[in-house]
Amino acid sequence: MNSRFKALDLLSNRKKFNTPPLSSNVSEMFGCNVFSDDTMKQFLAPKSYKQFKAIIDAGVNLDRDLADHVAESMKKWALSKGVTHYAHWFQPLTGRTAEKHDSFFTLNGDGEAIEEFTGNELVQQEPDGSSFPGGGLRTTFEARGYTAWDPTSPAFILDVNNQKTLCIPTIFVTYGGQSLDYKLPLLKSQAFLERSAIDVCQLFDENITKISVTLGWEQEYFLLDEALFNARPDLVMTGRTLLGRLAPKGQQLDDHYFGTIPERVYAYMTDLEQECYKLGIPLRTRHNEVAPCQYEFAPIYEDVNIAVDHNQLLMDIMERVAIRHKLRVLFHEKPYAGVNGSGKHNNWSVATNTGKNLLSPGKEPGKNLQFLAFFVNTIQAVYKYADILRASVTSASNDHRLGANEAPPAIISVFIGEALTKVLDEIEKGVDVTADGVKKALNLLSKVPNLELDNTDRNRTSPFAFTGNKFEIRMAGSTVNCAAPMTIMNMIVGKQLREFYQDVQILMASNMPKDQAILTVLKNYIQESKNIRFEGDGYSEEWKDEAARRGLGNYGDTPRALEAYSNKEIKDLFVESGILSEEELHAHYDVRLEDYALKLQIESRTMAEMCMNQILPVAVDYQTRLLQNITALKAVGLGEDAYTAQLALVKDISSYINTIKDCAYQMKAERVKAGALDAREKAFAYCDKVKPIMEELRNAADDLEQLTDDEVWPLVKYRELLFLR
Secondary structure (H helix, E strand, C coil), X not given: CCHHHHHHHHHHCCCCCCCCCCCCCHHHXXXXXXXXXXXXXXXXXXXXXXXXXXXXXXXXXXXXXXXXXXXXXXXXXXXXXXXXXXXXXXXXXXXXXXXXXXXXXXXXXXXXXXXXXXXXXXXXXXXXXXXXXXXXXXXXXXXXXXXXXXXXXXXXXXXXXXXXEEEEEEEEEECCCCECECHHHHHHHHHHHHHHHHHHHCCCCCCCCCEEEEEEEEXXXXXXXXXHHHCCHHHHHHCCCCCCCCCCCCCCCCCCCCCCCCHHHHXXXXXXXXXXXXXXXXXXXXXXXXXXXXXXXXXXCEEHHHHHHHHHHHHHHHHHHHXXXXXXXXXXXXXXXXXXXXXXXXXXXXXXXXXXXXXXXXXXXXXXXXXXXXXXXXXXXXXXXXXXXXXXXXXXXXXXXXCCCCCCCCECCEECCHHHHXXXXXXXXXXXXXXXXXXXXXXXXXXXXXXXXXXXXXXXXXXXXXXCCCEEECCCECCCCCHHHHHHHHHHHHHHHHHHHHHHHHHHHCCCCHHHHHHHHHHHHHHHCXXXXXXXXXXXXXXXXXXXXXXXXXXXXXXXXXXXXXXXXXXXXXXXXXXXXXXXXXXXXXXXXHHHHHHHHHHHHHHHHHXXXXXXXXXXXXXXXXXXXXXXXXXXXXXXXXXXXXXXXXXXXXXXXXXXXXXXXXXXXXXHHHHCCCHHHHHHHHHHHHHHHHHHHHHHHHHHHHHCCCCCCCXXXXXXXXXXX
């Protein structure tokens, strides 16, 4: 019995996993494993608690004494929960999380065993930095990397099979303080946006002294049985099926979307939600997605930094809980050819300390010039910096999804809905910049439906859409760290708001009234950014032609999308905003290029190995059976018409066998050539030379699957991966 049928046999005998019932209401369980504000009040002295909260709000560093007090309270809380170790939990440029565990246990000067956790251990640790992607920021023998506590994101207890670890969210930097992670640039971008936004906010309301960025992500993913997963080397090695013919039924009937959740998946979801609630992850939504065996989770909106941490933590928990249920999670954007891939829509908005969502017109939009200012400036920012926003979500895996008639195209455009399109068009062409013109613009805005009720339409083909009181970045892939596009959004909108404020101040200095000055600048921006706005079908070929006429970029693969990092204007923006130095930016660029090339290297090697070791031997054996059949028919005196079909099959199989062998050798030769190139040239070589050969090889292997006896085909087929429960 080959590995495919062994896996199917295991699946048919799989016992159900029974999720234990909730031990309490969700509200009682929520955040029980988080060092939350309420927990701090219990374990910190009132004076220390007030000092700590004030320092977090002010964004300054803790002094040593206060750090010791906080560390001691964390330790007491953690020990009371059965914790034995602590870990600095960080987000290196690998795209996932990392952690280095240390025990509270130590020996004092008298050799006595004690539990100890000091402010120094809380605030900073030194994991080996040499094995993480660094893009040349430090050489291998300069191994030091430092993790530094991020007090704005609460510590939490990770419970793995009843072994508990106190995890402390941290940034990760080199010995010289250069960024090696996603969190530090995100925090810097938040600060940059806040500085820019407050000046603009105070044009409208002087009581606004602080702003915060909010994020609501939507995590799509696939599930499959672990036996089927383990029987597919490509899924194990790369997270996607490199080979496999489409099943006769895919998602054509739309019968999976929002359908009844399968019992086994329901048990998994329920178990996962309980784990998430304990960690303060506010999951609210779960449902079937479009493709068979595809699902989605979505939370309540949170502060962007905490939301990013929660999404990264969620992905880790999803994989752990899946193993408990004898399942595997596929986060890859396109694990199966021919069916929908998975995204991670990032819903971005900005709120004030006065409780105002700056992207919400509210119940009286006709009085809200402030909304119009932030709305138009966001569109202008995306128009001016579309290429770097596109680059923030690019990857080898997302290349398979974007533009595949299931996800937004690789062309960045902005969808705002019919009502707001009319408002902007009217302001652009028909509003005089006078006091009466301001009133007319607000009257136009007052006719917009109540967007709090989400009356804007939705456009699934738009990569960047306004959806009521937020902008939705739909082109983000399911594996992306949300911090990547969020950092760019904060940076480009922060830059644009700074320019807007300066433009308004220049007009006001010439004695133009404030509201007229604001509308004058906004009208100019509406005109400038008009080309980025598109309300139609982003999947159509006509849109590609139209986008080219409008001067919009269309970068269909990662190496070309990443060229935005080399743009001087983009470099200057990163440096000016303080988010990344030019050296850090180049390192991040190199890391992204290297990641792309390595992913394709692993895929091409895995593909060749599967073809040579699994598919070709089976195809040759089946071809031999056909030849034996032809020989037998000849032996009994039958003419050629008796074995015409068999002979044609033999010829077709021979052709595909030769194609597979040739492609495997060609890929190896191209990989060798690419190995001698620098990071940029190597990425382009894999994209332009290796990837096309992979596609040719797949076509041949998939055609062989159709011709070869089902009883001997070695790989689990799509109909088995996607439809067996």
